[in-house]
Amino acid sequence: MxxxxxxxxxxxxxxxxxxxxxxxxxxxxxxxxxxxxxxxxxxxxxxxxxxxxxxxxxxxxxxxxxxxxxxxxxxxxxxxxxxxxxxxxxxxxxxxxxxxxxxxxxxxxxxxxxxxxxxxxxxxxxxxDAGELVLEDVAGQAYFGFRFERRILNRQTAYQRLELLESATLGRTLRLDGRYMTSEAEEFFYHEALVHPAATAHPAPRNALIIGGGDGGALEELLKHRGIERVTLVDLDGEVIDAARRYLEKIHRGALDDPRATVLVEDGVAFLARTSDRYDLILLDLTDPDTPAGPLYTPGFFRRCKHALAPGGALVLHMGSPFHQPEQVRELCGTLRGQFAHVRPYGVHIPLYGTYWGLAVASDALDPDTVPGETIHARLEERRIGDLEYYNARVHGALFALPNFYRRLTAN
Structure with a gap:
């Protein structure tokens, strides 16, 4: 055998x-x-x-x-x-x-x-070992995987293959088109790192937009900030949102049905083209650039995001693995710098993704790396944000302390 x-x-x-x-x-x-x-x-x-x-x-x-x-x-x-x-x-x-x-x-x-x-x-x-070993590759260069005792869902939506698996280690785990998205046990690594550096650096975020993020994890983190009055979440695939509502409550914790949240099933490009709202924060919580989300990683789309930002606002997105996908990360940083005055890359190891992951905050006014740790700590206290597993004032600065290879990769 x-x-x-x-x-x-x-x-x-x-x-x-x-x-x-x-x-x-x-x-x-x-x-x-x-x-x-x-x-x-x-x-x-x-x-x-x-x-x-x-x-x-x-x-x-x-x-x-x-x-x-x-x-x-x-x-x-x-x-x-x-x-x-x-x-x-x-x-x-x-x-x-x-x-x-x-x-x-x-x-x-x-x-x-x-x-x-x-x-x-x-x-x-x-x-x-018991269970199904589900492997994934990072940019065709490295393989990693996890064992799962149970498959809850495995179906083709109108846009992508949706899988929901479960294990004692990770809990319920979402995959899209054969790639790990989020899991109950470690979702805080990605969602807290995506949301809080920019949201806490911003002095008073009130109106925010999430494009993608149908699992609701980023939405749940944003709504922790006192002062947030409205968050609009726009995801192309309604079946992801439906699956999250039914199976991933430990990730969104009811945020998808919070009265401050407006959840829309719509193409993000079309939404930005028609909206007249201005946002303090725009989060791109997307699948990778080589998926149906590809058009949302382009200069034209970043330009639309910039137009939709309120004064002092910021765009946040993930860029991929600086080690395994260096050209992708370099090109995205360059594209962002073509639109924004400040582009601040940062990074965090995400267990589910099997590697150190790159993210960035882009803005004409906000640079989260220049906000002192004392200010970050004070804002977390003022906003009564205590339910965090990863992010804190000292971690805030550490996220932007880049390894040398990543600094060279994203240098101006």
Missing amino acids: QGLHLTADLYHCACESALMTDADTLARLCRRHTLEAGLTLVDEKWHTFPDFQGQPGGVTGMLLLAESHLAVHTWPERNGVTLDVYVCNFQEDNSRKAEALMKAIVEAFRPSDMQRQHLNRGDVDGPA
Whole structure:
């Protein structure tokens, strides 16, 4: 049973069309790369589906290997492919062969985007740990994961794959499009770091906007500030909000139904284009730039955010991992500096994300790194904010004390 299971979901493939629609062409390619990888072909089965509504049908097929199998499914109408390679490692380690086979087939399809999973299967003496091991990669460079005893939800919304899992360690955990978003046990690392540095540095925030954040965690942190009169939360995917209301009360703590909160299911770009309100704080609590949230990381959108800020207001967003995604972080800082007078990067380790994570406050007036710790402490006291697990006056300054590599990465 011991083995390695590799999967890949390929998007926007630029290969020759026959690979997507002709079983013989795809079978020849898979046989060749399987043998070149040193694996042993036992049998095979391939099928081309008929055309449907003017679109060519895809191909599904499998090679049975002495070591286990290769499975391929194509969706020519989406230029998408799913791949599945499993090899047994009981008598010898076939992992390198499996990796070589996967690499060769992926390169043949020439995807512009890809999601991969790497799973070790079948301990010799039975499962060493209970539950499902759910792995994630950081920018395709590093893998990390957690075990979950239960899946509560696993469905495709109109915009993304929504998963809700549960474990004794993390509690209920939200994933979107195969990426960890938040969990009951450690959500405070991200939500407190996203909200409180800018909100506490601001002398009197009253009106705030959150774009994204359908789990309600950032909203709950904002509403801790006495003086906040209104928060508008705009999330594209209503199913995320519905799932949070039903299952993630320990994260939002009822904030989604607080009378000071207005929760809208709407595109953030469209909302900013029509609103005439001005906000003391705008928080972009989004999925990553390579997801449907991509248009909200652009110069045009940042310009709209700046226009919607009240005097002295600030924009806050997360940027990704400075170590694993340096170009993304550098480009986002540069884009923000093209719009705002002050851009202050900061960072925090987030257990669920498996790495040190970059965030930034952008403003024409507010620089949270220049606010003394004594002032931060006094404001936390005045606003009676005591229910915090991570953030405090000393941590405030530490968040902006950047490691040298991150300072160089985000230097002017």
